[in-house]
Amino acid sequence: MAFGRLTGLQGMRYRGGGPMLAFLLHRVTALGIILFVGLHVLASFAMQQVIWGDFGIFINTIYESPWFQIFVIFCVLYHALNGLRIVIMDFRPGLLKYQREALWLQWFIFVPIYALTIFVVIQRALAGG
Amino acid sequence: MEATVKIFRFNPETDQKPHFETYTMPVESTDRVLDLLEYIKGNFDGTLSFRRSCAHGICGSDAMRINGRNYLACKALVKDVGLKIKVEPVLGLKVIKDLIVDMDPFFEHFRSVMPYFVNDEPPPAKERLQTIEERERFDDTTKCILCACCTTSCPSFWANQEYLGPAAMVNAHRFIFDSRDRAAAERLRILNDQFGVFRCHTIFNCTIACPREIEITQAIGELKNAISTGALE
Ligand code: FES
Numbered sequence: 051m052a053f054g055r056l057t058g059l060q061g062m063r064y065r066g067g068g069p070m071l072a073f074l075l076h077r078v079t080a081l082g083i084i085l086f087v088g089l090h091v092l093a094s095f096a097m098q099q100v101i102w103g104d105f106g107i108f109i110n111t112i113y114e115s116p117w118f119q120i121f122v123i124f125c126v127l128y129h130a131l132n133g134l135r136i137v138i139m140d141f142r143p144g145l146l147k148y149q150r151e152a153l154w155l156q157w158f159i160f161v162p163i164y165a166l167t168i169f170v171v172i173q174r175a176l177a178g179g
Numbered sequence: 180m181e182a183t184v185k186i187f188r189f190n191p192e193t194d195q196k197p198h199f200e201t202y203t204m205p206v207e208s209t210d211r212v213l214d215l216l217e218y219i220k221g222n223f224d225g226t227l228s229f230r231r232s233c234a235h236g237i238c239g240s241d242a243m244r245i246n247g248r249n250y251l252a253c254k255a256l257v258k259d260v261g262l263k264i265k266v267e268p269v270l271g272l273k274v275i276k277d278l279i280v281d282m283d284p285f286f287e288h289f290r291s292v293m294p295y296f297v298n299d300e301p302p303p304a305k306e307r308l309q310t311i312e313e314r315e316r317f318d319d320t321t322k323c324i325l326c327a328c329c330t331t332s333c334p335s336f337w338a339n340q341e342y343l344g345p346a347a348m349v350n351a352h353r354f355i356f357d358s359r360d361r362a363a364a365e366r367l368r369i370l371n372d373q374f375g376v377f378r379c380h381t382i383f384n385c386t387i388a389c390p391r392e393i394e395i396t397q398a399i400g401e402l403k404n405a406i407s408t409g410a411l412e
Contacts, residue, residue, distance in 0.1 A: 053189050053191070053197055053273065055272060055273055055337075055340070064332065064334075064384065065247035066384040066387065067383075136380075140381070143400030143404050149383060
Protein backbone atom coordinates (compact mmCIF):
# COMPACT_ATOMS: atom_id res chain seq x y z
CA MET A 51 0.00 0.00 0.00
CA ALA A 52 1.31 3.39 -0.89
CA PHE A 53 0.47 6.73 0.55
CA GLY A 54 -1.55 9.00 -1.77
CA ARG A 55 -0.08 11.70 -3.91
CA LEU A 56 1.03 14.72 -1.92
CA THR A 57 -0.44 17.80 -3.54
CA GLY A 58 -2.89 20.59 -2.68
CA LEU A 59 -1.71 22.60 0.31
CA GLN A 60 1.67 20.87 0.15
CA GLY A 61 1.98 22.34 -3.33
CA MET A 62 1.22 25.83 -2.02
CA ARG A 63 4.22 25.43 0.29
CA TYR A 64 6.56 24.61 -2.59
CA ARG A 65 9.32 27.22 -2.77
CA GLY A 66 9.14 28.07 -6.44
CA GLY A 67 10.07 31.75 -6.05
CA GLY A 68 8.96 34.75 -8.12
CA PRO A 69 7.53 32.98 -11.17
CA MET A 70 5.43 30.66 -9.03
CA LEU A 71 4.16 33.62 -7.02
CA ALA A 72 3.16 35.25 -10.31
CA PHE A 73 1.32 32.06 -11.26
CA LEU A 74 -0.53 31.97 -7.93
CA LEU A 75 -1.37 35.68 -8.07
CA HIS A 76 -2.70 35.19 -11.59
CA ARG A 77 -5.15 32.60 -10.21
CA VAL A 78 -6.09 34.63 -7.15
CA THR A 79 -6.67 37.80 -9.17
CA ALA A 80 -8.83 35.81 -11.60
CA LEU A 81 -10.99 34.76 -8.64
CA GLY A 82 -11.13 38.40 -7.55
CA ILE A 83 -12.40 39.44 -10.98
CA ILE A 84 -14.98 36.65 -10.95
CA LEU A 85 -16.12 37.79 -7.51
CA PHE A 86 -16.53 41.35 -8.75
CA VAL A 87 -18.41 40.38 -11.92
CA GLY A 88 -20.50 37.89 -9.93
CA LEU A 89 -21.54 40.52 -7.39
CA HIS A 90 -22.32 42.91 -10.20
CA VAL A 91 -24.58 40.42 -11.96
CA LEU A 92 -26.23 39.47 -8.66
CA ALA A 93 -26.87 43.11 -7.72
CA SER A 94 -28.32 43.95 -11.14
CA PHE A 95 -30.58 40.94 -10.94
CA ALA A 96 -31.70 41.62 -7.37
CA MET A 97 -32.50 45.24 -8.05
CA GLN A 98 -34.95 44.23 -10.77
CA GLN A 99 -36.94 42.13 -8.30
CA VAL A 100 -39.76 43.49 -6.21
CA ILE A 101 -38.68 41.96 -2.91
CA TRP A 102 -34.87 41.87 -3.27
CA GLY A 103 -34.29 45.50 -4.20
CA ASP A 104 -32.66 46.42 -0.87
CA PHE A 105 -30.39 43.39 -1.08
CA GLY A 106 -29.29 44.53 -4.54
CA ILE A 107 -28.49 48.00 -3.29
CA PHE A 108 -26.58 46.52 -0.36
CA ILE A 109 -24.35 44.50 -2.73
CA ASN A 110 -23.97 47.59 -4.86
CA THR A 111 -22.56 49.52 -1.95
CA ILE A 112 -20.05 46.74 -1.29
CA TYR A 113 -18.47 46.69 -4.71
CA GLU A 114 -18.69 50.41 -5.21
CA SER A 115 -16.84 51.11 -1.97
CA PRO A 116 -13.32 52.53 -2.46
CA TRP A 117 -11.76 49.48 -0.72
CA PHE A 118 -13.38 47.07 -3.06
CA GLN A 119 -12.40 49.19 -6.02
CA ILE A 120 -8.77 49.24 -4.91
CA PHE A 121 -8.91 45.45 -4.68
CA VAL A 122 -10.57 45.06 -8.09
CA ILE A 123 -8.10 47.39 -9.79
CA PHE A 124 -5.26 45.32 -8.35
CA CYS A 125 -6.85 42.15 -9.73
CA VAL A 126 -7.58 43.52 -13.19
CA LEU A 127 -4.26 45.29 -13.63
CA TYR A 128 -2.14 42.41 -12.34
CA HIS A 129 -4.08 39.83 -14.31
CA ALA A 130 -3.81 41.88 -17.50
CA LEU A 131 -0.08 42.61 -17.23
CA ASN A 132 0.83 39.08 -16.19
CA GLY A 133 -1.34 37.63 -18.94
CA LEU A 134 0.34 39.91 -21.44
CA ARG A 135 3.78 38.77 -20.28
CA ILE A 136 2.80 35.13 -20.76
CA VAL A 137 1.23 35.76 -24.17
CA ILE A 138 4.33 37.60 -25.41
CA MET A 139 6.60 34.84 -24.14
CA ASP A 140 4.41 32.17 -25.68
CA PHE A 141 4.80 33.82 -29.06
CA ARG A 142 8.53 34.44 -28.62
CA PRO A 143 9.98 31.45 -26.71
CA GLY A 144 13.45 32.97 -27.13
CA LEU A 145 12.42 35.63 -24.60
CA LEU A 146 11.75 33.00 -21.93
CA LYS A 147 15.35 33.18 -20.80
CA TYR A 148 14.65 36.77 -19.73
CA GLN A 149 11.69 35.83 -17.57
CA ARG A 150 13.28 37.24 -14.40
CA GLU A 151 13.75 40.59 -16.08
CA ALA A 152 10.23 40.35 -17.51
CA LEU A 153 8.80 39.86 -14.02
CA TRP A 154 10.64 42.92 -12.76
CA LEU A 155 9.53 44.95 -15.76
CA GLN A 156 5.98 43.89 -15.03
CA TRP A 157 6.22 45.28 -11.49
CA PHE A 158 7.83 48.48 -12.81
CA ILE A 159 4.82 49.04 -15.02
CA PHE A 160 2.35 47.87 -12.40
CA VAL A 161 3.43 49.98 -9.43
CA PRO A 162 3.08 53.51 -10.94
CA ILE A 163 -0.20 52.75 -12.70
CA TYR A 164 -1.65 51.15 -9.59
CA ALA A 165 -0.39 53.92 -7.31
CA LEU A 166 -1.92 56.55 -9.55
CA THR A 167 -5.27 54.76 -9.62
CA ILE A 168 -5.32 54.34 -5.86
CA PHE A 169 -4.53 58.02 -5.53
CA VAL A 170 -7.47 58.96 -7.76
CA VAL A 171 -9.86 56.55 -6.01
CA ILE A 172 -8.94 57.81 -2.55
CA GLN A 173 -9.05 61.44 -3.62
CA ARG A 174 -12.55 60.95 -5.04
CA ALA A 175 -13.65 59.07 -1.91
CA LEU A 176 -12.41 61.87 0.33
CA ALA A 177 -14.12 64.44 -1.86
CA GLY A 178 -17.31 62.44 -1.41
CA GLY A 179 -17.55 61.56 -5.10
CA MET B 180 28.89 22.21 13.07
CA GLU B 181 25.66 20.43 13.79
CA ALA B 182 22.71 20.02 11.51
CA THR B 183 19.14 19.07 12.32
CA VAL B 184 17.54 16.95 9.67
CA LYS B 185 13.80 16.47 9.73
CA ILE B 186 12.70 13.62 7.51
CA PHE B 187 9.35 12.52 6.16
CA ARG B 188 8.73 8.94 7.25
CA PHE B 189 6.11 6.53 6.05
CA ASN B 190 6.18 2.76 6.35
CA PRO B 191 3.30 1.21 4.40
CA GLU B 192 3.37 -1.92 6.60
CA THR B 193 2.91 -0.22 9.94
CA ASP B 194 1.82 3.38 9.39
CA GLN B 195 -1.62 4.72 8.54
CA LYS B 196 -0.25 8.19 8.08
CA PRO B 197 3.19 9.67 7.47
CA HIS B 198 5.08 11.49 10.21
CA PHE B 199 8.35 13.36 10.61
CA GLU B 200 11.45 12.28 12.50
CA THR B 201 14.29 14.57 13.47
CA TYR B 202 17.98 13.66 13.70
CA THR B 203 20.93 15.77 14.80
CA MET B 204 24.44 15.10 13.55
CA PRO B 205 27.88 16.66 13.01
CA VAL B 206 28.32 18.03 9.49
CA GLU B 207 30.77 19.88 7.26
CA SER B 208 29.53 22.75 5.13
CA THR B 209 30.61 20.81 2.03
CA ASP B 210 28.61 17.70 2.96
CA ARG B 211 25.81 16.78 0.64
CA VAL B 212 22.30 16.07 1.90
CA LEU B 213 22.80 12.56 0.54
CA ASP B 214 25.74 12.13 2.93
CA LEU B 215 23.49 13.10 5.84
CA LEU B 216 20.86 10.60 4.76
CA GLU B 217 23.53 7.88 4.55
CA TYR B 218 24.74 8.90 8.00
CA ILE B 219 21.24 8.58 9.43
CA LYS B 220 20.73 5.22 7.75
CA GLY B 221 24.09 3.97 9.04
CA ASN B 222 23.98 5.37 12.59
CA PHE B 223 20.41 6.03 13.67
CA ASP B 224 17.86 4.10 11.69
CA GLY B 225 18.66 1.45 9.08
CA THR B 226 15.04 1.37 7.93
CA LEU B 227 15.20 4.85 6.39
CA SER B 228 14.52 4.34 2.68
CA PHE B 229 15.59 6.47 -0.23
CA ARG B 230 16.92 5.89 -3.73
CA ARG B 231 20.50 6.62 -4.69
CA SER B 232 22.95 5.13 -7.07
CA CYS B 233 25.76 7.17 -8.60
CA ALA B 234 25.94 9.85 -5.89
CA HIS B 235 27.34 12.21 -8.53
CA GLY B 236 24.31 13.84 -10.11
CA ILE B 237 24.17 11.57 -13.14
CA CYS B 238 21.78 8.68 -12.53
CA GLY B 239 18.87 10.86 -11.38
CA SER B 240 17.75 8.51 -8.57
CA ASP B 241 17.65 10.81 -5.60
CA ALA B 242 15.26 13.63 -6.45
CA MET B 243 13.57 14.86 -3.28
CA ARG B 244 12.15 17.97 -1.69
CA ILE B 245 14.77 19.65 0.46
CA ASN B 246 13.66 22.70 2.44
CA GLY B 247 10.59 23.00 0.26
CA ARG B 248 11.98 22.67 -3.24
CA ASN B 249 13.24 19.88 -5.46
CA TYR B 250 16.91 18.96 -5.53
CA LEU B 251 19.06 15.92 -6.17
CA ALA B 252 20.21 15.04 -2.64
CA CYS B 253 23.67 14.30 -4.04
CA LYS B 254 23.98 17.82 -5.45
CA ALA B 255 22.51 19.80 -2.53
CA LEU B 256 25.28 20.95 -0.19
CA VAL B 257 24.80 21.84 3.47
CA LYS B 258 26.20 25.32 2.81
CA ASP B 259 23.45 25.90 0.22
CA VAL B 260 20.50 24.54 2.17
CA GLY B 261 21.44 25.58 5.72
CA LEU B 262 21.76 23.70 8.99
CA LYS B 263 18.04 23.16 9.48
CA ILE B 264 17.12 20.73 6.78
CA LYS B 265 13.72 19.30 6.00
CA VAL B 266 13.60 16.38 3.60
CA GLU B 267 10.38 15.22 1.99
CA PRO B 268 9.46 13.07 -1.01
CA VAL B 269 8.69 14.86 -4.27
CA LEU B 270 5.10 15.97 -4.86
CA GLY B 271 2.56 14.53 -7.27
CA LEU B 272 3.64 10.87 -7.20
CA LYS B 273 2.52 8.21 -4.72
CA VAL B 274 4.79 7.65 -1.76
CA ILE B 275 5.86 4.00 -1.54
CA LYS B 276 8.09 4.30 1.52
CA ASP B 277 9.78 7.27 3.21
CA LEU B 278 11.42 9.23 0.39
CA ILE B 279 10.71 6.66 -2.33
CA VAL B 280 7.90 7.51 -4.74
CA ASP B 281 6.23 5.47 -7.45
CA MET B 282 7.92 6.62 -10.66
CA ASP B 283 5.74 4.52 -13.02
CA PRO B 284 3.43 7.36 -14.17
CA PHE B 285 6.49 9.49 -14.81
CA PHE B 286 8.16 6.89 -17.05
CA GLU B 287 4.87 6.11 -18.78
CA HIS B 288 4.71 9.73 -19.92
CA PHE B 289 8.34 9.58 -20.94
CA ARG B 290 7.69 6.51 -23.10
CA SER B 291 4.58 8.02 -24.66
CA VAL B 292 6.49 10.74 -26.55
CA MET B 293 8.64 8.24 -28.55
CA PRO B 294 11.92 9.18 -26.89
CA TYR B 295 14.05 7.37 -29.47
CA PHE B 296 15.54 8.06 -32.87
CA VAL B 297 13.23 7.38 -35.83
CA ASN B 298 14.49 7.38 -39.40
CA ASP B 299 13.53 4.71 -41.90
CA GLU B 300 15.63 6.08 -44.71
CA PRO B 301 18.50 3.75 -45.70
CA PRO B 302 21.56 4.71 -43.66
CA PRO B 303 24.43 6.31 -45.59
CA ALA B 304 27.70 4.43 -45.97
CA LYS B 305 29.30 6.07 -42.94
CA GLU B 306 27.01 8.02 -40.67
CA ARG B 307 24.13 10.49 -40.75
CA LEU B 308 25.95 13.78 -40.82
CA GLN B 309 24.86 16.90 -39.01
CA THR B 310 26.28 20.42 -38.96
CA ILE B 311 27.50 21.97 -35.72
CA GLU B 312 24.48 24.32 -35.76
CA GLU B 313 22.06 21.43 -36.27
CA ARG B 314 23.56 19.61 -33.30
CA GLU B 315 23.55 22.78 -31.22
CA ARG B 316 19.81 23.17 -31.82
CA PHE B 317 18.85 20.46 -29.33
CA ASP B 318 22.00 20.32 -27.23
CA ASP B 319 20.33 21.65 -24.08
CA THR B 320 17.65 18.96 -23.96
CA THR B 321 20.16 16.10 -24.37
CA LYS B 322 21.26 16.77 -20.80
CA CYS B 323 18.16 15.30 -19.13
CA ILE B 324 18.82 12.51 -16.61
CA LEU B 325 15.15 11.69 -15.93
CA CYS B 326 15.33 12.47 -12.22
CA ALA B 327 11.77 13.92 -12.21
CA CYS B 328 12.79 17.07 -10.32
CA CYS B 329 11.01 19.12 -12.99
CA THR B 330 7.81 17.14 -13.44
CA THR B 331 7.23 16.85 -9.69
CA SER B 332 7.75 20.60 -9.19
CA CYS B 333 5.04 21.46 -11.71
CA PRO B 334 1.65 22.60 -10.36
CA SER B 335 -0.02 21.44 -13.59
CA PHE B 336 1.29 17.94 -12.87
CA TRP B 337 0.21 18.08 -9.22
CA ALA B 338 -3.26 19.00 -10.43
CA ASN B 339 -3.47 16.22 -12.97
CA GLN B 340 -1.25 13.20 -13.25
CA GLU B 341 -2.38 12.68 -16.84
CA TYR B 342 -0.37 15.75 -17.83
CA LEU B 343 2.77 14.69 -19.71
CA GLY B 344 4.97 16.91 -17.61
CA PRO B 345 8.16 18.80 -18.40
CA ALA B 346 10.54 15.82 -18.48
CA ALA B 347 8.60 14.01 -21.22
CA MET B 348 8.47 17.21 -23.24
CA VAL B 349 12.18 17.87 -22.83
CA ASN B 350 12.85 14.42 -24.23
CA ALA B 351 10.40 14.96 -27.08
CA HIS B 352 12.18 18.24 -27.82
CA ARG B 353 15.51 16.41 -27.98
CA PHE B 354 14.29 14.31 -30.94
CA ILE B 355 11.87 16.73 -32.58
CA PHE B 356 14.63 19.27 -33.21
CA ASP B 357 17.17 16.64 -34.29
CA SER B 358 17.72 17.17 -38.04
CA ARG B 359 18.30 13.42 -38.55
CA ASP B 360 15.01 12.36 -37.02
CA ARG B 361 11.86 11.90 -39.09
CA ALA B 362 9.05 11.53 -36.52
CA ALA B 363 8.70 15.16 -35.42
CA ALA B 364 5.17 15.48 -36.80
CA GLU B 365 3.99 12.42 -34.93
CA ARG B 366 5.53 13.57 -31.66
CA LEU B 367 4.03 17.04 -32.06
CA ARG B 368 0.65 15.40 -32.56
CA ILE B 369 1.11 13.54 -29.26
CA LEU B 370 2.14 16.76 -27.52
CA ASN B 371 -0.82 18.67 -28.94
CA ASP B 372 -3.15 16.67 -26.70
CA GLN B 373 -5.36 18.14 -24.01
CA PHE B 374 -2.79 16.86 -21.50
CA GLY B 375 0.13 18.00 -23.62
CA VAL B 376 2.20 21.16 -23.98
CA PHE B 377 -0.65 23.62 -23.61
CA ARG B 378 -1.14 22.60 -19.97
CA CYS B 379 2.18 24.31 -19.32
CA HIS B 380 1.35 27.64 -17.68
CA THR B 381 4.88 29.05 -17.83
CA ILE B 382 5.36 28.69 -14.07
CA PHE B 383 9.12 28.05 -14.32
CA ASN B 384 9.31 25.73 -11.30
CA CYS B 385 10.75 23.08 -13.63
CA THR B 386 13.54 25.30 -14.92
CA ILE B 387 14.49 26.35 -11.39
CA ALA B 388 14.42 22.77 -10.09
CA CYS B 389 16.41 21.16 -12.92
CA PRO B 390 19.77 19.95 -11.55
CA ARG B 391 21.14 19.91 -15.11
CA GLU B 392 20.16 23.54 -15.70
CA ILE B 393 18.14 22.78 -18.80
CA GLU B 394 16.03 25.73 -20.00
CA ILE B 395 12.92 23.58 -19.76
CA THR B 396 10.26 26.26 -20.03
CA GLN B 397 11.96 27.56 -23.12
CA ALA B 398 12.04 24.08 -24.66
CA ILE B 399 8.31 23.73 -23.97
CA GLY B 400 7.77 27.21 -25.45
CA GLU B 401 9.55 26.09 -28.61
CA LEU B 402 7.31 23.03 -28.80
CA LYS B 403 4.18 25.20 -28.39
CA ASN B 404 5.46 27.40 -31.16
CA ALA B 405 6.25 24.45 -33.42
CA ILE B 406 2.71 23.17 -32.95
CA SER B 407 1.04 26.50 -33.60
CA THR B 408 3.19 27.55 -36.56
CA GLY B 409 3.86 24.10 -38.00
CA ALA B 410 7.51 25.02 -38.43
CA LEU B 411 10.61 23.70 -36.67
CA GLU B 412 12.72 26.80 -36.31
S1 FES C 1 22.50 9.52 -6.75
FE1 FES C 1 22.68 9.58 -8.91
S2 FES C 1 21.89 11.54 -9.33
FE2 FES C 1 22.04 11.60 -7.20
